Amino acid sequence: MEKSLKAAGELFTDYLRRYKLRRTAERYAVLEEIYTCGGHVEAETLFQELKKRYRVSRATVYNTLELLLECGLILRHRFEKGPAQYEKAYNVPFHGHLVCSDCEKVEEFTDSRLNDLIAVAGETFRFAVEHWNLYLYGRCKHCQLKSAQTGKKSV
């Protein structure tokens, strides 16, 4: 099992214990699926995947997502189009997202200068930054190439 998944699982156990919530296999399966899918995933996709292996309801998936968000083990993104997407957050450096408006593909990027900038902003405003998001909307290189080939005017 992946190390960060194991640690995340332990934190989730602490959380469920503290709030006297049931520690069901389905709840851990939601966590595991997000930590092993290797990217961003929609709630409906999660449900469809888990349904193959567990007797899980949509409500359980959605409730568990809320619990995982609350303990900071996952992040929820609302990109310009489409339903919300989830990704693992434990032991993952904060990163920005490049969202293509044509094919809706999402790429991630990190840059230490961005972290420096956020730290400076926090200091300047004496703001205790807990997390941040940066979404860049536009067109990915493949879509730019495609529109150049078909002669469509690019934005």
Ligand SMILES: [Zn+2]
């Ligand atoms: Zn694209």
Ligand SMILES: [Zn+2]
């Ligand atoms: Zn991401």
